[in-house]
Amino acid sequence: MKVLMFGWEYPPHVYGGLATANFGIAEGLHAQGDMDIMLCLPHPFGDEDRTAAKLIAMNAVPIVWRDIKREQIEERVGNIISADDYYRYRDHIYADLTHIGTNELGCVEFAGGYPENLIEEINNYSAIAGVVARTEDFDIIHAHDWLTYPAGIHAKQISGRKLCIHVHATDFDRSRGNVNPTVYGIEKDGMDHADCIMCVSELTRQTVINHYHQDPRKVFTVHNAVYPLQQEIQDIPRVNHKGKEKIVTFLGRITMQKGPEYFVEAAHLVLKHTRNVRFCMAGSGDMMNQMIQLVAEKGIADRFHFPGFMRGKEVYQCLKASDVYVMPSVSEPFGISPLEAMQCGTPTIISKQSGCAEILTNCFKIDYWDIHAMADAIYAICNNDSLFNYLQVEGKREVDQITWEKVGRWIRELYNRTLS
Numbered sequence: 414m415k416v417l418m419f420g421w422e423y424p425p426h427v428y429g430g431l432a433t434a435n436f437g438i439a440e441g442l443h444a445q446g447d448m449d450i451m452l453c454l455p456h457p458f459g460d461e462d463r464t465a466a467k468l469i470a471m472n473a474v475p476i477v478w479r480d481i482k483r484e485q486i487e488e489r490v491g492n493i494i495s496a497d498d499y500y501r502y503r504d505h506i507y508a509d510l511t512h513i514g515t516n517e518l519g520c521v522e523f524a525g526g527y528p529e530n531l532i533e534e535i536n537n538y539s540a541i542a543g544v545v546a547r548t549e550d551f552d553i554i555h556a557h558d559w560l561t562y563p564a565g566i567h568a569k570q571i572s573g574r575k576l577c578i579h580v581h582a583t584d585f586d587r588s589r590g591n592v593n594p595t596v597y598g599i600e601k602d603g604m605d606h607a608d609c610i611m612c613v614s615e616l617t618r619q620t621v622i623n624h625y626h627q628d629p630r631k632v633f634t635v636h637n638a639v640y641p642l643q644q645e646i647q648d649i650p651r652v653n654h655k656g657k658e659k660i661v662t663f664l665g666r667i668t669m670q671k672g673p674e675y676f677v678e679a680a681h682l683v684l685k686h687t688r689n690v691r692f693c694m695a696g697s698g699d700m701m702n703q704m705i706q707l708v709a710e711k712g713i714a715d716r717f718h719f720p721g722f723m724r725g726k727e728v729y730q731c732l733k734a735s736d737v738y739v740m741p742s743v744s745e746p747f748g749i750s751p752l753e754a755m756q757c758g759t760p761t762i763i764s765k766q767s768g769c770a771e772i773l774t775n776c777f778k779i780d781y782w783d784i785h786a787m788a789d790a791i792y793a794i795c796n797n798d799s800l801f802n803y804l805q806v807e808g809k810r811e812v813d814q815i816t817w818e819k820v821g822r823w824i825r826e827l828y829n830r831t832l833s
Contacts, residue, residue: 441821562603614768667698760804780831
């Protein structure tokens with residue numbers, strides 16, 4: 414089966430959880446042995462792993478005809494597209510798109526990530542999707558998150574193929590209900606046009622059904638997973654803090670959705686009973702300065718660390734150096750990071766308001782707002798070696814069974830149901 418897939422980010426260039434999930438899904442589908450995936454990305458860099466999918470660089474697909482020599486293509490974008498593919502796409506330019514700003518190759522430049530002109534980039538990406546959909550041969554379309562829904566709709570309208578969309582989050586999750594009407598409109602339009610809607614949790618599925626008014630019969634839960642740790646990650650030693658200061662970590666975007674203030678409040682309660690704990694808030698976001706201020710006001714700055722945004726190996730070094738991992742999200746569609754922490758043997762505390770709470774057992778689950786329960790769980794893990802050891806061993810055993818290959822098998826089944 415041939416899948417035309419639209420994504421926005423992909424490892425090793427990670428801006429958030431979407432890259433990790435997109436890679437995992439591609440790997441899981443590839444593991445089925447009969448899936449041919451073409452993954453469109455706005456700004457690949459050429460160093461991405463291409464084992465699971467053929468990557469289509471949307472910033473190297475021409476939408477305005479230019480008389481370009483092969484040597485120019487190879488020199489300019491040869492690391493992300495072949496000259497033959499460039500000419501194939503050029504032959505399928507379908508309309509006068511000169512109103513869209515293009516470079517000397519007739520291609521649109523993308524900033525990568527989430528720039529201030531994000532809506533403009535989403536619209537440009539959708540226009541390029543029209544050229545790709547006219548050029549490639551495929552059986553079904555799979556669009557990841559709201560950023561690519563317009564591209565998926567455009568590809569469906571051109572090809573007549575069925576559209577699956579993957580809801581990794583909704584604006585209700587990101588904004589605590591203070592929804593951006595533009596984003597909501599894009600999300601709703603994508604869902605209305607979709608033949609199959611895949612949601613990363615039952616929590617998200619209910620949001621889609623109730624807040625976006627979708628037919629439950631076309632909305633399915635597809636939980637995320639983790640891939641096995643690479644050998645270089647496995648070789649990172651766990652730091653043993655027995656008899657020493659314990660490390661409690663929050664790792665993620667420091668934004669309203671992730672509940673960082675509840676982590677600080679719980680830390681303050683823990684530190685009233687013991688000073689033998691340090692707290693790490695790793696990540697970046699629009700609430701970072703506010704959290705630094707809150708830590709100072711609580712008088713716990715000497716026990717708090719803000720190492721900034723982490724990616725790749727740094728994430729696992731941080732997790733393996735931690736005695737407790739906490740994800741106090743207010744609304745988390747899924748949340749892969751707790752699974753990664755448990756893979757590293759780090760006991761984990763998650764909010765009941767997270768999608769991963771639906772599939773995890775060997776961890777503490779608390780309401781995000783219950784800072785006393787959160788503080789009690791942190792204190793218990795830090796001071797009870799038997800509890801620590803149990804959660805460490807059983808947590809790892811549990812997540813080792815949650816694989817992307819199983820997710821890929823379920824997605825392929827949903828493809829078949831959608832096509833039939």
